[in-house]
Amino acid sequence: EGWNRCRSYAEEVIANDTQKHSLRGPHLFLVELASLNVKRTNAPGEVRKQNIASLREAICKYGGKFAPLASCCFADIRPYLCALSKASRSEDLGNPISNDVKLLLEWAKAMWTDNCQAVDDSSQSEVELSHDEVRKRRAKLRAFIFAIQFVYSLAAEFEGSTLQLLEEYAPAKKQIALEWRSSLTYLPGVSPKDGGQKEVLPGDELVLLLAQNLQKIALTTASDSLATPLLEAAALLEEAVDYSPYNPHLKIAAMGVYLQLGASHRALSIYQGMGVKQIQIDSCSYLILPSLINGGLYTSAARLSSSILRLHSSTSKDIKDFASKALQNGNLFKAREMSTFQRVKMRPSSQLLYSKGIVMDCASLLNPNDFEEISSEEPISAVKLGAEKGLCGDVDDITRSEQIAADSMSYFNAPYVIHEAANATSDDVCVYSDNRDMDINYFEILHRKQHLTQSEMFTDSVHKGHTQGLLVRAVMAVEAAKAPKKGKVPKSTEVIVYRCQSLTRALARARFCLQGSEDAESIDRSLFQVFSSLCDVIGAVILGDAGKESDTLANREDVAVRLLEAAILHVKKAQAMLNSSQLVCRLLPTCIVPIYTMIETTARLFSLFGWGKRKLLTKAAASALADLAISFRSLISDLLEAMKKYRCLEYGIGDEALLVGEDRIKRVVNEVTQSREMTKGRVDPFFDQMIIDLTSYEIGE
Secondary structure, eight states: OOOHHHHHHHHHHHHHHHOOOOHHHHHHHHHHHHHHHOOOSSSOOHHHHHHHHHHHHHHHHHHHHTTTTTTTTTHHHHHHHHHHHHHHHHOOTTTTOOOHHHHHHHHHHHHHHHHOOOOOOGGGSSOOOOHHHHHHHHHHHHHHHHHHHHHHHHHSSSGGGGGHHHHHHHHHHHHHHHHHHHHHHOOOOOOOOTTTTTOOOHHHHHHHHHHHHHHHHHSSSOOSHHHHHHHHHHHHHHHHHHHHOOEEEEHHHHHHHHHHHTOHHHHHHHHHHHHOOHHHHHHHGGTTHHHHTTTTTTTHHHHHHHHHHHHHHHHHHHHHHHHHHHHTTHHHHHHHHHHHHHHIIIIIIIHHHHHHHHHHHGGGGGGGGGSSSSSSSSSOOOTTTTTTSSSSSSSHHHHHHHHHHTTTTOOOOOOOOHHHTTOOOOOGGGGGGGGGGGGGGGOOOOOOOOOOHHHHHHHHHHHHHHHHHHHOOOOOOOOHHHOOOBBBBEEEEEEHHHHHHHHHHHHHHHHOOOOOOOOTTTTHHHHHHHHHHHHHHHHHHTTSSSTTTTTTTTHHHHHHHHHHHHHHHHHHHHHHHHHOOGGHHHHHHIIIHHHHHHHHHHHHHHHTTTTOOGGGTTTTHHHHHHHHHHHHHHHHHHHHHHHHHHHHOOOOOOOOOSSOHHHHHHHHHHHHHHHHHHHHHHHHHHHHEEEEEHHHHHOOO
């Protein structure tokens, strides 16, 4: 009875609507009422089929009325399309694509067929139309776009049959491109005056849909032809941005395509051109930040993360001042609103935590040549580990570790992630606030870019915090170690015991926290086992079984040898699992540099105990560490070889006519090639340096 009353009231409002532009709300309410019946799980079979048919009719009626009038028509009914497709699949299990879905697809096909306005290239000349003619053409363009969005949305629900449905019910890619170019001839261009509104073109949606179609094709076709559809998509989006430079969705889509092509530098340039400022840095930087690591742009990643840290630090100070002024003026509600915003949204921001981890991870990989302060007249600095900051196995690690420990006391400093990781539990992910604005990706229908979940961001940040905390503790423990005298173990001071126990406890927390977060057979887990084994070696050599009669140098050396031999096995296991060049840039800061730093730190400790590189033939510990260094060097050589393959862009243009000019394809190819080639100066030098340094273990220098 209540349902019928609601329906009668909505129909009454529609009947009495005398406005020039019809209200969408009452019509959409009828669609909502129809969907409520579909969601009833206890309805009999025949009744359920009737409910699905009623929802289908309501959707078609709403779309037929408002598709030519409102660009947001598809956004209104998109949730109901998903609900109908799921309900029809559960009703007709024998046929993956139900009759109701086919009827919807045929209805949408008839709509875009009736509203298609471009015939061939000859229609692309400039035309002058009256105001009424432009309005009619724009209405038909809206309906054309709506029908394609409609088909794409339903096709995306059937993963295995998506391309087949597109071929049968959606217009050809060439036809969509012609329709877009035709719209440029009769719609006003984007030429706002200074201070005026920066408009976007209605036909931009067609390019977004076409790019998603090409991205979907690239993911479902053979790997040897992967690049060509993506190159076309990037070229189309670049051309569309030239015509409509103020459309952020075109730029976001172009970023996604370039990131698929491995052109992180071009994607970063587009992101910077979007003018992301202030609070948007916290809500929108997720679009590019993780991909900068995957593209080897470590300096850019650290700088963007640092801007997020500065935003939160300044916001915390500003809110204190503004809340105080609000209280002084008697505006208690605003004071409470600001303090709640800071406490609930800003301080526990997941993006803030994630940025801290990135700054710490990339600190040793900063490239001095990427800083703005360096002018073209100054000589190019050598790219090496730890050139600016970070731990890299050098003698400067002691001073830097002490500075990191001091900086970790401030919440908005990057080293504070060490404390957050030490106190983190698996349930703490609920404490953090995910401030990312995912709604800016609403235009994605057919192909949706996968972003890190909040849980993945939390786990990754905690992992980085544990790794950096262990590095700092290991360096400081080695710095406090004493050399043995006359073949006897050195006496343990309070400082030595405290630092070694701190290292041991931190390692236990890291192992427990990461126990279920990663696949046991993943390359990351194998490399963490290498890293943790080196931490065990440092603790066993410095402290051993202090106070027991069995605590001798020989026993400490035996324990170290066993741990190093286990680490070698994990290195070889990781080397066998290396099957993707895309992993290389991510592994360098998270795994490779920390292990290299630990090897160099362990080597300094062994030299203190008389097990240095020159004792390869006489000391088992020196030989075991050398074997680990050589095995690790072999892994790094494979990573370096993978980077060479990564820089090769293979693509071919078939007989099928391109959607864009060949010159635009070449422009995109140049962008991708240049972006990939940039890794030669930003990633390879670190690998080369580590290979040279690790070779010294082989010759016993």
